[in-house]
Amino acid sequence: MRLRYAVCFAGLLAVAWAEDWPQWRGPHRDGIAAGFTEPKAWPEKLVLKWKVTVGEGHSSPVVADGRIYLHARQGDREVVSALRPADGQVVWQQSYDAPYTMHPAAASHGKGVKSTPVVEGGRIFTLGISGILSCFDANTGKPQWRKEFGPPDFGTATSPVFDRGLVIAHAGTRKQSALTAFDAATGGEKWSWKGDSPAYASPIVVELGGTRQVITQSEHNIVGVSAASGELLWSIPYTTMYAQNIVTPALYQDTLIFSGIAKPVIGVKVVKRGAQWTAETVWENKDLSMYMSSPVVSGDLLFGFSERKKGEFFCLNPRDGATLWTSEGRQADNAAIVAAGSVLLLLTSDGELTVARQNAKAFEPLHKYEVASSPTWAHPVLLGHGILIKDATTLALWNIQ
Amino acid sequence: MKPCSTLVAALLACAAARAGSLEWPQFAGPHRNFTSDAKGLADRWPASGPKKIWTRDLGEGYSGVAVDGAALYTMYRRGEQEIALAAATATGQTIWEHAGNAPFRSGMAMENGPGPHATPLVTADAVYVVGILANLLCLDKNTGKLLWSHDLWREFNGTVMDRGYSGSPIAWKDTVIMKAGGAGHALIAFRQKTGKVVWQKQDFRNSPSSPVLIRVDGQDQLVAAMSDDVIGLNPDTGDLLWKHPHSTSWGLNIALPLWTDDNTLFVSSAYNGGCVALQLHVVNGTTQVKELWSSNRLRVHIGNLLRIGDMVVGSSGDFGPAPMTAVDAKTGKVLWQDRSFPKAAFLHADGKLIVVDEDGNVSLATVSPAGVKVLARAELLHRNAWTPPSLAGSTLYVRDRKSLLALDLR
Numbered sequence: 175m176r177l178r179y180a181v182c183f184a185g186l187l188a189v190a191w192a193e194d195w196p197q198w199r200g201p202h203r204d205g206i207a208a209g210f211t212e213p214k215a216w217p218e219k220l221v222l223k224w225k226v227t228v229g230e231g232h233s234s235p236v237v238a239d240g241r242i243y244l245h246a247r248q249g250d251r252e253v254v255s256a257l258r259p260a261d262g263q264v265v266w267q268q269s270y271d272a273p274y275t276m277h278p279a280a281a282s283h284g285k286g287v288k289s290t291p292v293v294e295g296g297r298i299f300t301l302g303i304s305g306i307l308s309c310f311d312a313n314t315g316k317p318q319w320r321k322e323f324g325p326p327d328f329g330t331a332t333s334p335v336f337d338r339g340l341v342i343a344h345a346g347t348r349k350q351s352a353l354t355a356f357d358a359a360t361g362g363e364k365w366s367w368k369g370d371s372p373a374y375a376s377p378i379v380v381e382l383g384g385t386r387q388v389i390t391q392s393e394h395n396i397v398g399v400s401a402a403s404g405e406l407l408w409s410i411p412y413t414t415m416y417a418q419n420i421v422t423p424a425l426y427q428d429t430l431i432f433s434g435i436a437k438p439v440i441g442v443k444v445v446k447r448g449a450q451w452t453a454e455t456v457w458e459n460k461d462l463s464m465y466m467s468s469p470v471v472s473g474d475l476l477f478g479f480s481e482r483k484k485g486e487f488f489c490l491n492p493r494d495g496a497t498l499w500t501s502e503g504r505q506a507d508n509a510a511i512v513a514a515g516s517v518l519l520l521l522t523s524d525g526e527l528t529v530a531r532q533n534a535k536a537f538e539p540l541h542k543y544e545v546a547s548s549p550t551w552a553h554p555v556l557l558g559h560g561i562l563i564k565d566a567t568t569l570a571l572w573n574i575q
Numbered sequence: 576m577k578p579c580s581t582l583v584a585a586l587l588a589c590a591a592a593r594a595g596s597l598e599w600p601q602f603a604g605p606h607r608n609f610t611s612d613a614k615g616l617a618d619r620w621p622a623s624g625p626k627k628i629w630t631r632d633l634g635e636g637y638s639g640v641a642v643d644g645a646a647l648y649t650m651y652r653r654g655e656q657e658i659a660l661a662a663a664t665a666t667g668q669t670i671w672e673h674a675g676n677a678p679f680r681s682g683m684a685m686e687n688g689p690g691p692h693a694t695p696l697v698t699a700d701a702v703y704v705v706g707i708l709a710n711l712l713c714l715d716k717n718t719g720k721l722l723w724s725h726d727l728w729r730e731f732n733g734t735v736m737d738r739g740y741s742g743s744p745i746a747w748k749d750t751v752i753m754k755a756g757g758a759g760h761a762l763i764a765f766r767q768k769t770g771k772v773v774w775q776k777q778d779f780r781n782s783p784s785s786p787v788l789i790r791v792d793g794q795d796q797l798v799a800a801m802s803d804d805v806i807g808l809n810p811d812t813g814d815l816l817w818k819h820p821h822s823t824s825w826g827l828n829i830a831l832p833l834w835t836d837d838n839t840l841f842v843s844s845a846y847n848g849g850c851v852a853l854q855l856h857v858v859n860g861t862t863q864v865k866e867l868w869s870s871n872r873l874r875v876h877i878g879n880l881l882r883i884g885d886m887v888v889g890s891s892g893d894f895g896p897a898p899m900t901a902v903d904a905k906t907g908k909v910l911w912q913d914r915s916f917p918k919a920a921f922l923h924a925d926g927k928l929i930v931v932d933e934d935g936n937v938s939l940a941t942v943s944p945a946g947v948k949v950l951a952r953a954e955l956l957h958r959n960a961w962t963p964p965s966l967a968g969s970t971l972y973v974r975d976r977k978s979l980l981a982l983d984l985r
Contacts, residue, residue, distance in 0.1 A: 523895075
């Protein structure tokens with residue numbers, strides 16, 4: 175974890191941040207904002223510090239080394255912007271041609287960028303909706319390398335992950351694709367796994383059974399692949415309706431947690447016996463089901479958003495999968511979840527941010543704020559005393575102190 | 576004598592308006608805005624719901640009920656056929672039926688229900704019905720005999736909609752006006768008596784929503800939400816008076832535009848459409864359109880908007896939770912959202928809301944800028960209960976995909 179101590183900007187406001195948020199779901203790719211200190215009193219209303227038009231898409235903002243980065247679409251081009259946290263002004267911007275036509279069934283999500291970039295070692299890696307993987311110098315924006323893949327049917331949504339000098343992404347079309355590790359500096363291919371086509375879920379990299387592995391949902395499987403070699407270690411057949419595997423895997427101790435539309439939530443243990451890997455489902459919760467929202471494990475609790483009952487928040491025990499509580503139904507089409515300190519930040523796709531206590535016994539909303547007037551599918555990102563919200567076309571910083 | 580005759584005329588006009596307004600002769604009622612002038616409705620219902628006057632088997636369909644005196648008219652589907660039905664308002668018994676073949680065209684996606692979707696229109700002599708294949712029938716009101724018909728898709732090459740045609744007919748003077756969509760015939764006016772085309776105009780692609788007649792500073796206008804625009808036409812000629820962009824992810828404007836007496840037109844759609852408030856004024860013969868506000872927070876799918884005081888109310892969202900949402904009519908600001916109701920259709924009468932939600936609950940409620948208060952609720956229908964309610968006098972007609980109910984709201 176890289177700690178950034180209070181940095182003051184000359185200008186309209188002083189922003190202090192404790193922690194970078196350099197990739198999809200934060201520093202550890204788990205939706206946990208560990209460095210967050212809750213304000214003494216939550217305000218009645220959030221104050222808008224700034225709002226800038228950045229372009230179309232549901233790619234989440236990332237924060238690293240004193241900059242905000244955002245990948246979005248402007249017309250037929252995809253644009254990577256580095257912005258100043260103080261006022262949202264552009265430090266550098268790069269763009270490239272990326273004409274794209276949405277699959278009609280996914281038209282309502284728009285053809286903006288869905289994948290969230292990752293920043294590491296002074297480079298930013300982006301993956302556009304049509305499958306263009308790019309590397310830029312994070313400081314200057316200078317393009318470093320670029321690879322073009324096609325997209326899966328409903329458009330690229332998976333976010334690349336960085337691990338030990340490699341950028342790992344499952345890019346490509348249903349017909350031609352590979353889960354590939356690229357050398358971060360050169361883009362050279364280090365390894366690839368071609369056992370299944372990509373889905374919309376994002377991979378995580380974790381250590382299990384003494385082996386560092388890339389775990390993701392591909393089009394028809396849940397897979398564990400050696401992070402060093404790309405060798406398939408284990409897989410579980412996993413198909414959702416219309417082949418929409420979306421949820422990012424979560425990890426609690428040595429239990430992996432998965433779900434998908436109209437599927438239960440499952441806990442899986444990966445075991446190595448001799449040279450043989452097995453993945454065993456150790457619990458199953460049929461009352462809950464996740465579609466596009468990824469869960470957060472905080473301590474001994476898992477918080478998520480189930481698609482059942484037209485959208486309900488839930489808490490389960492990740493040890494045995496037992497439901498601890500569900501909220502009332504009809505909460506939202508979707509919600510992005512971040513666990514910050516002792517609270518949950520729940521951003522619904524309707525632009526409502528709910529702050530709720532992390533409570534094992536009941537859903538405990540504390541405050542609700544309206545933070546956008548257009549759809550919000552990206553994750554909220556904490557930045558000092560503020561929270562970044564990407565809506566359909568803009569990025570805004572709201573002050574929470 | 577003149578003042579007296581004026582007074583008589585006024586009284587007659589008033590009586591006619593009052594009598595007329597207690598009927599429900601078309602989609603969305605006498606004022607085509609889901610409000611009724613009925614009075615004396617109960618403020619509470621027993622737990623089992625309002626008193627059932629009768630209930631009868633009906634059949635598939637989301638077509639609403641048009642009511643004219645002793646008869647009501649609706650449509651349902653039986654196998655490959657669509658049936659136009661006239662039934663007695665007192666008993667629910669069939670007076671006549673008119674059946675027509677309506678096999679699905681290839682490529683139609685009817686998994687949410689096979690229709691029919693549109694609500695009949697009753698005039699002095701005839702009933703106008705239209706099924707999922709856009710075949711407009713003019714039927715004799717007393718016998719159900721076919722007087723004339725026009726196929727808006729095959730004959731006029733109208734916009735084919737894969738979930739079936741759904742725009743309800745509207746009467747204007749001696750014509751009936753239909754949305755067809757497509758170059759040169761986006762809207763068509765037919766002579767009521769003969770079915771002869773009076774005019775066909777405009778090039779817009781069609782959408783599922785129904786047209787509405789409004790009066791802007793004394794000028795009559797036909798308003799229609801097309802695939803990507805809302806438009807105003809001269810209903811006598813079909814000439815375009817104005818247009819304003821309003822698009823969704825799939826060219827699907829479904830809900831009826833709502834006109835209110837502060838010269839504001841509200842147009843709301845799901846699938847990322849949102850709601851716009853347009854202020855219309857006719858200045859030197861030209862309609863000036865000013866967008867007062869637009870909001871993503873009020874996205875009506877298949878239900879409707881209501882104007883209640885300074886609020887606009889509707890269910891916002893498509894296949895998600897679709898909470899009941901109230902916005903400030905002047906600013907578009909969300910006043911409240913309430914999760915008490917699933918996606919619903921709303922009717923306003925006697926200071927109360929009658930709410931029919933898709934899960935099949937029929938409820939009585941009041942709303943204020945502070946929120947919604949549910950006075951009574953009864954589960955009377957089965958999902959998907961997507962048909963909007965009709966209120967004639969104090970009798971409420973609601974249906975699902977199996978049954979039709981007449982309820983006494985006194």
